[in-house]
Amino acid sequence: MWTSPEKKVTFKSGKSIFHRGHERFRIASACLDELSCEFLLAGAGGAGAGAAPGPHLPPRGSVPGDPVRIHCNITESYPAVPPIWSVESDDPNLAAVLERLVDIKKGNTLLLQHLKRIISDLCKLYNLPQHPDVEMLDQPLPAEQCTQEDVSSEDEDEEMPEDTEDLDHYEMKEEEPAEGKKSEDDGIGKENLAILEKIKKNQRQDYLNGAVSGSVQATDRLMKELRDIYRSQSFKGGNYAVELVNDSLYDWNVKLLKVDQDSALHNDLQILKEKEGADFILLNFSFKDNFPFDPPFVRVVSPVLSGGYVLGGGAICMELLTKQGWSSAYSIESVIMQISATLVKGKARVQFGANKSQYSLTRAQQSYKSLVQIHEKNGWYTPPKEDG
Numbered sequence: 001m002w003t004s005p006e007k008k009v010t011f012k013s014g015k016s017i018f019h020r021g022h023e024r025f026r027i028a029s030a031c032l033d034e035l036s037c038e039f040l041l042a043g044a045g046g047a048g049a050g051a052a053p054g055p056h057l058p059p060r061g062s063v064p065g066d067p068v069r070i071h072c073n074i075t076e077s078y079p080a081v082p083p084i085w086s087v088e089s090d091d092p093n094l095a096a097v098l099e100r101l102v103d104i105k106k107g108n109t110l111l112l113q114h115l116k117r118i119i120s121d122l123c124k125l126y127n128l129p130q131h132p133d134v135e136m137l138d139q140p141l142p143a144e145q146c147t148q149e150d151v152s153s154e155d156e157d158e159e160m161p162e163d164t165e166d167l168d169h170y171e172m173k174e175e176e177p178a179e180g181k182k183s184e185d186d187g188i189g190k191e192n193l194a195i196l197e198k199i200k201k202n203q204r205q206d207y208l209n210g211a212v213s214g215s216v217q218a219t220d221r222l223m224k225e226l227r228d229i230y231r232s233q234s235f236k237g238g239n240y241a242v243e244l245v246n247d248s249l250y251d252w253n254v255k256l257l258k259v260d261q262d263s264a265l266h267n268d269l270q271i272l273k274e275k276e277g278a279d280f281i282l283l284n285f286s287f288k289d290n291f292p293f294d295p296p297f298v299r300v301v302s303p304v305l306s307g308g309y310v311l312g313g314g315a316i317c318m319e320l321l322t323k324q325g326w327s328s329a330y331s332i333e334s335v336i337m338q339i340s341a342t343l344v345k346g347k348a349r350v351q352f353g354a355n356k357s358q359y360s361l362t363r364a365q366q367s368y369k370s371l372v373q374i375h376e377k378n379g380w381y382t383p384p385k386e387d388g
Helices: 004-017 092-103 110-125 132-138 154-159 167-173 178-185 190-208 216-231 264-276 332-345 361-378
Strands: 025-031 034-039 068-073 084-087 240-244 251-256 281-286 297-302
Touching (some): 004 110, 025 110, 092 110, 110 132, 251 332
Antiparallel strands (some): 068 084
16 A cells, blocks of 8 residues: 555655656646646657657647646555556557556556656657656655654554665555544544445455456545545535445435525425425436546436426536546536536526426436537537626
8 A cells, every 4th residue: 555655755756856847747736646747749859769750740639839748546555556547638649658557567666667658658759859857767765755754653663674675565564654544534424434434345345256346546536536525514514415326436316405595496496395305406426437537427317407408318418527528637526516506507497297207317318418419519608708
């Protein structure tokens, strides 16, 4: 498991070399489990040593001079599970660069070795000279960069063998400090902590039974999203609620409990409570293995609505829910709140007495598919600023 001290030292080492002002490769941002990097194409096309005959063009769909943007997701199981890389391009040559990373042997410097290979291969791809700073990634991780509060207790240090040459072995076995574990769960209620623990147990059992579903990348991100939601003041304040369908991390039911009190939709929900005992809008979020690089599929389950950009079957007409408008940086809570605002802005109304069977997954998927095809041809309408 990747411990907090290792993480800080690795990030500090990488960012000190490829800082935001670097002329070729920049680590633009680094958080607990994600890196965002940029490979600058200035000077691309020159005859670099060992370069292919003729320069490779910038990624398709990019603006000339734009950098190649690369993202890395780092799982809790690193380095046992390698970092997961993606690139903001459909260029198969760039995808091939990332695919070759599987050849690199695992170790405590795996992330830095991945960075070295990516930079070297991109320089070859764009006929650029190899940058000398790349070799600095081979240097051992400087243990002195770990502050006293980053390392484990003195008792653990005493148990460390005198022969520290096998750095991989030591760092792989180091336990995460208790403070780190506490901070991960800070601000989460007992009931929700129990849900998170149940998910972990189910995942371990599925692994033992050989019935693993989803992907490491999606599972880790969804666990992070769920934790963030459980900490959120908006969630705690009762604006919405989240429930996993059959304990599946990939299938969420989300209840919109509060909408703009000045809206007609709010009044409709009060009437709905009197008639049916339910004063919320039920949404379903379905996630695929390639989340967060593809958006969730979101549909309205109940009640039946008119307006509010809700289509047949309950699909929702929003650009951010399509591949074209989606970003892996979006949080699920921000998506939930945006949907709530869009329903009000689109003047959604509850259709009392409507046939509830008209909302189904199959029909919603059909409507969504048609929606995407239409907007791929015609683009999306951007309303005037005065309309919000």
